[in-house]
Amino acid sequence: MESIRGRLAASCFTLAALVCLAGLLGWVLNYPPLRTTLVGFPSAWPPTLAANLVLAVTLVAASLPRALPRRRAAVVGSGVAAVALALLAMSMLSEQGGSPVSCLLILLLGITTQILFRSDRDGAPIAAMIAALVISFALLMLAGQILATEVRGGAVQPWHIPILTNVAELLLGLGLLLTATDRTLAEYRASGDERWPMPLRAVPALMVAPALVLAADLILFGSPEFPETTEIWGMLANTLIVGSVLLWAIARLTRQRSTLRMYAATLDAQPIVMTDRAGRIIHWSRGCADLFGFTAEEALGKVKAELLQTRPVEGVTEDALAADTSGVWRQRRWVETARDGGRVQVLEHAHEVEDREHGSVTVLSITDLGPMLRAQSAIAESDDCLLLAAEAHKIGIFEWDVASGKLTWFANTEPLLGVPLGTLTDYASWQEVVFPEDRDLMAKRLDAAVWSKADQISLSYRLRLPDGSIRAIEGSARCFYDEAGALIRTVGVNIDVTDRVQQTAQLAAREAQMRSILETVPSAMVVIDIHGRILSFSPAAERLFGHSANDVIGSNVSLLMNDEFGLRHDGFLAQYLRTGQRRIIGRPRMLTARHADGSEFPIELHVGEAVYQDNRVFTGFITDLSERLRNEEQLAQLSSELTQIGRINAMGELAAALAHEINQPLSAIANHIATAEVILESEQISDPLHERLFNQLRATREQALRAGEIIRRLRDFVARRDIDLRVEPVEAAIREASALVLVGAQRLDVSIDYDLAPEAPFMFADKIQIQQVLVNLMRNALEALRAIAADQRTIRVATRKLDGDRIEFSVSDNGPGLAKPILDRMFLPFNSSKGEGSMGIGLLICRRIVEAHGGKMSAENNEHGGATFRFTVPGGERTLGEY
Known part of the structure; x- marks a missing residue:
């Protein structure tokens, strides 16, 4: 607080704190003169002294600039009031308690503090009233104590307040009254003026005047006895009345002074x-x-x-x-x-x-008048600018008076519409040159606008001038109505849009023609901007890529490309915009595109560039090469097959000749072995070596005969003869083929595992040819296992029953598997992974044998290494007579 009343209030709070501190020291030091100042009066109660001390210290801190926030002072006031209420109950219920009157005054002081510091000025008058009551009651109690001293011969009464507590509460009430009145009168004080009129300065004294008069009467002229209760209530009522009247008068004076200051400030401005x-x-x-x-x-x-x-x-x-x-x-x-x-x-x-x-x-x-003159100058300049704009854009500004039908044109802008001056002077002359259908439409629009009391109506019609020319007019008008809602006038603009309408029609025709071309052209068209965003997507592009135009327009064009090219597309585009070096534009490119379903297909791309209005776009025409490449591949494959067929035919002739030449020595070998068997049989020798030799000769003769049979079958196959289909046991055919493969291969340390399906014991096939297929597959497996450790080489031969009464054979190994280029061309002629020493026709012959049996042959790599070859043959059942 910086005012005189603020400094005086702070002094009162400080004195009250010192009085309470002195009383508490009297209790601590056990010094009676500090606890009570008059002989015979009760000593100050420590709880009430402590409560007053806390309140006094809080008010001192609140009176200092920025020492204690107002909200915290209000919280302390509420806390002191709550403590005082508890002390009041204790003093009334217990004889050891303090004075109930003192506790009541502390309660009022806490409430006053809470009200005063909770709000700025709204609660200040109420706080002033409560503080005046506290002062009045404290003064009355103090007068009663003085009256009851031994000098006056009075007696101490039970309601007497301890003198220290009384003085402290009187000082606290006085400080709060000064603070509250200072805030109540703050609006009355002029800016920078600290002086109040004398009546306002005396407001605090006037509010406690009834108590002052009664206290002075008691001290100077009263009897030793305390006044009657009626006198006390009368004093309190007078205090309330006087305070209310004073505060009401002050509030009114404050509002009047504030209004006068506002008026004066307004006039002074x-x-x-x-x-x-x-x-x-x-x-x-x-x-x-x-x-x-x-x-x-x-x-x-x-x-x-x-x-x-x-x-x-x-x-x-x-x-x-x-x-x-x-x-x-x-x-x-x-x-x-x-x-x-x-x-x-x-x-x-x-x-x-x-x-x-x-x-x-x-x-x-x-x-x-400067602003008005500048506004008038601006209006005149605006009118000139408006006329220039009207001339530049062929705008006619009109006003139509509905009652008279008169049409008035601003600054003679009528000719700007291509209409001779004086042609459109009223509503009737306007109707004469308007197309009848447009005239009816405008009449309906005008009726609808009047019915809805619309502020604005749009104009669009055609004029047929006397020279036969036609002008297209557009515009709008503002509508004005009278109190009854009838249209009285319109003000608006008409714009000659004849050239724009013609250009729009021509543009629409060109767009329709271009759209028709784009919808029928077989190549897909995609237009992108410099950021790679798709601007246009033709119907052919929708069919080619599987995307709809609505889904892809605005997206990056990379979604139509494969990952390799799509990730680099934006970089290519940025490099071209930076350097201007063309790589694709104007040159056809073969690329790989991506369909909406994720599949990829080859395309041929032609890119063109267009620049218009500082905008640059790129147009791509895309052709699907899938069908063409398939046709080319089929032609190449057909050519290759024709070449291979020629080679196979030549090989067939060679095989036939070899079969004829080899059959003769094989027959001779078989005859000589048979002769040796006869000689050995004629010799009755029981030597074990003799028996072993006989068995070996017999096995050699069987294999020689079997080799001749194979050569015969091969010759029949090359000659495209029918195969010898019979019901043959599956397991016997497999084990015979395995034995043939393992002859001379024991050094490879290869183990063969069999997994034969018991539900498929017989096959309907040419046993020799199927064994030829098995032998070829197992020998290929042996070759693949050469790169594997000796103790890990395994070949697995398995069969299983398929639907349709078919049997599937499979030969698997745990070798390194087949490379993808080899796997893709596995069954083509002269394709081998064994090097130059192999002709590469073994698997081709195997596939021809399987296909001749009505089956299929395939190859695949195993998940954990190695490869598996599969082929199918018809299943069969042996009759009882064949067992």
Whole structure:
């Protein structure tokens, strides 16, 4: 607090804190004079002293600038009130408690603090009233204590308050009263003015005047006995009445003063000058200082006409005055000079008033005409600009008076619509040149606008001029209605859009033609911008890529490419825009595109570039090469097969010749072995070596005969003879083929595992040819296992029953598997992974054998290494006679 009342209140709070501290020290030091100042009176109760001390310290801190927030002071006040309420109950229920009256005053002081610091000014009058009651009661108690001293012969009463507590509460109440009244009267005080009128300065004393009078009466003229209860209640009622009247009067004075200050500030902001009879300035408002630049100190006492170099406006005579019926008010336009030399044109209103000090005073209310003149100049300039714009854009500005039907054109803009001047003078002449169908449509629109009381109506119609030409007109108009809702006039614009309509029609025709071309052209078309975003997606592109135009427009074109090219596309585009070096534009490219389902297909891409209005786009025409490449591949494959067939035919002839030549020595070998068997049989020798030799000769003869049979079958196969289909046991055929493969291969340490399906014991096939297939597959497996450790080489031969009464054979190994290029061309002729030593026709012959049996042959790599070859043959059942 910086006011005198604030500093006085802070002093009261400080004194109260010192009194409470002295009482508490008396209890701590056990020094009775500090606990009670009058003999025979009760000592101050420590809890009440502590409560008063806490409240006093809080108020001292709150009175200091930025020492304690107001909300915290209010919280402390609430806490002290709660403690006082508890002490009051204790003092009334227990004889060891303190004075109930003292506890009640502490409760009121806490409530006052809470109300005062919770809000700024709204609770200040209420806090002032409660503080006045506390002071009045404390004064009355203090007077009673003085009256009851031994000097006056009185006796101490039970309601007497301990003197220290009484003084502390009196000081706290006085400080709170000063603080509350200071905040209540804060709005009355002018800015920077700390002085109040004398009646306002005495407000705190007047609020406690009834208690002061009663206390003085008790001390000076009263009896030793305390006054009656009625006198006490009367004093409190008088305090409330006086305080309420004072605060109500203060609030009213404050509102009036605030209103007057607002009016004065408002008037002071306006340019107002007061002059005496000699024309000297006796009042110069802040508005005048802002308008002319002269301060009040520079203007007061000067003649206004000389200070401002006042002169009439050119073209306006002094007779151009305006006055009211009494002839008192006058107004005149002047040109006056500001402090910086600038010219200010003003409208001055003069009014004569009488003043006690200066006699007749002229009050001059000045209006700056500068903004109005600038606005008029701006309007004129705007009209000129509007006319220029109307001429540039062929805009006719009109007003239609509905009652008279008259059409008025702003600045004769009627010819801007291609209409001769004076052609459209009223509504009837306008209807004569408007197309009948457009006239009916405009009439319906106008009726709908009037019915809905629309503020605006749009215009669109065609005019047929006398020379036979047709003009297309568009525009809008603002509608005005009377109180009854009837249309009285419209103001709007008409724009000649004939050229635009023709261009739009031509553009629409070209767009329709282009759309028709794009919808029928077989190549897909995609248009992108410099950021790679798709701008256009033709129907052919939708069919080719499987995307709809709505889904891809706005997306990056990379979604139509495979990963390899799509990730680099934006970089290629940025490099071209930076360097201008063309790589694709104007040159056909073979690329791989991506379908909506994720599949990839080959395309041929032609890219073109277009630049328009600082925009650059790229157009791509895309052709699907899948069908063409398939055709080319089929042609290449057919050519290759024809070549291979020639080679196979040649090989067939060679095989036939070899079979013929080899059959003769094989037959001779078989005959010689048979002869050796006969000789051995004729010799009755029981030597074990003789028996072994005989068995070996017999096995050799069987294999020689079997080799001859194979050669015969091969010759029959090459000669395209029918195969010898019979019901053969599956397991026997497999084990015979395995034994043939393992002859001379034991050194490879290969183990053969069999997994034969018991439900498929027989096959309907040529046993020799199927064994030829098995032998070829197992020998290929042996070759693959050479790269595997000896103790890990395994060949697995398995069969299983398939649907349709077919048997599937499979030969698997755990070798390194087949490379993908080999796997893709596995069954083509002269394709081998064994090097130059192999002709590469073994698997081809195997596939031909399987296909001749109506089966299929395939190959695949195993998941955990190695490869598996599969082929199918028909299954069979042996009859009882064949067992």
